[in-house]
Amino acid sequence: MNRFSLALHFVRRELHERYRGSFTGFGWAFLQPLLQLAIYAFVFVQIFKARIPGAGAPGYVPFLVVGLWPWIAFSDAILRSTTALQDNSALIGKVAVPREILVFAPCAAGFMLHLAGFIVILLVLALTGQGIRIQGIPFAILMYLPMFLYAYGAALCFAALQVFVRDLVQILGQLLTLMMFAAPIFYDRSNLPDRYQGWLDLNPFTGFVEAYRFLLLGHGNFGWGALGLVLAIAVISYLVGSWLFRRLDPHFEDFL
């Protein structure tokens, strides 16, 4: 209970901190992915003339939104949480804090902000007749839970390693970009030549993107087996992350 209220306090602090001193305040959480979306949509629709193959396929913009927005939440949360221990070194050196809370806070705060933005844009798209299924939105929100667990597990891992290897966060930025293009976010599985399509399953994020597409656009296939895989990825990530974190936890202060 105590730990819970402490976590709550840190999440609140994180939310405050992220937009303190910026004019647009919380609106920025919405504006930033929106801008990114506008750029990608322009490049892919106007320049590359991207289209999703198949009859009755969704338009490219809702297709991109449904994959890109959760990805931004995911990668943003991981990148910010990775430096969480380093950023709070002053606190860690002075007070005995449960340190996983320091990682939890930026991760959870990022997810909350981006989820709020996601819901808004989904509603806008649904109301403007872009083919978003409103009844799918609650399930899509539920899908954020395993995605959060996945991101949190990875964040625990990276935050712990970052204490020892300071260049990790730079490498991680590159790796996440690679992972983004290796997931079917900008394209569909069916865009790929047949022999490469199976490779997508090696990317753990693929399952999440296809789940959102299925739930929100009725596009593609997402069965119970795929759901089981997604949940397994989330749980394994969390278990590995917290094992590694607990293992290194007693030594953080020595290396910060």
Next chain:
Amino acid sequence: MSEILVRAEGLGKRFPKSHRSSDRLRSLGRLLLGGGDVDGQQVLHDINLEVKRGESVAIIGENGAGKSTLLKLITGVLTATEGTANVYGKVGALLELGAGFHPEYSGRDNIAMAGALYGLNRSQIAQCLPGIIEFADIGAYIDEPVKHYSSGMVVRLGFAIIAALKPDLLITDEVLAVGDESFQKKCVRWMEDYLAGGGTLLLVSHSMYHVQKLCSRALWLQHGKVAMYGDVFDVSQAYLAWHERRQAAVASDHGVRASQEFEIVEFTVNGQDESPAPVLDIGNSLRLRVRAGSRDRRTPVVLFGIARADGTPVYGVSSEMDAVALEGGQSSVYCAEIEFEDIGLLPGSYMVKVHVLDSEGIRLFDTEERTLTVRGESREFGLVRLPHRWIRFVGEVNE
């Protein structure tokens, strides 16, 4: 009252090498694979310590002796390499400066944060807030970011928070040194009340005055080991003695002093010629004797003085003031001896000094100091016990 609050057994800490990134990687590998200990710098060895509820323990020692590390191990900020440290009860800690404040946040936000870390909920924090702001007494700065605070203000706020939380165990690391005089007094007064109310204190300080005033026991750390643990007066006395021996060793390395017109040949306190002077009990007598050499066989003036360890003068008197002529005899060495019958100093650390001045009592030529500890139990205030008597007085006034 014999409940144990802190128990440390065989406590040891080794800091890993962490400067080069290859060292960091190697340590990471070892930690992950569980392959034995990380090599590094051992800063604490085999510390055993038990603090019972209501005790106040000072940790003293030179810089780098491991005092702060010991406190960090006890608060759980650091993890011990060997042994265990357990604390039973709520801890309020002020480690070094800042108490973990976030520089970007206002004082008010940091109070909320510290409260949450201590385990208070929002309404409890709101309840404490006015008391903290009043105690810290930093005015409008409470709404400014902490990065704009002076170091004194940071300590004020940190201490005010601790004072409001009233922890079972208070841990402070050299906190009093930063505050100004009036805030120091306020803190000391608060700590005295806290101790009187059954609080438990672990204090790191270089000020023997604060150590002796607040603590009943002391732990002397030297190179990460316990050099001595026991009654505060005995330990602080031994610690000061060690310091003076070391200083004397350094001074003698600098070679002989140039011959001066007047110089001290010998200075004894109650018959003992090295520092520190023998420990006195309240009411003992103090005898100071000096032999001063005079190059030109002119009679020097000698001034004896007593000051509190922090420099506050208590009493000083010279041979010239009392119109005493020093006896020179045949040689060029003049002797003076003074006795304070019933010294009257309250328990604490003091300095006794002797100064040798020229015959006119104007120019100072040589000085020697000795630390002096007065031991005893007393609840009186101040520095000296003034002679006094209570007068019977029955409320009625004669017409």
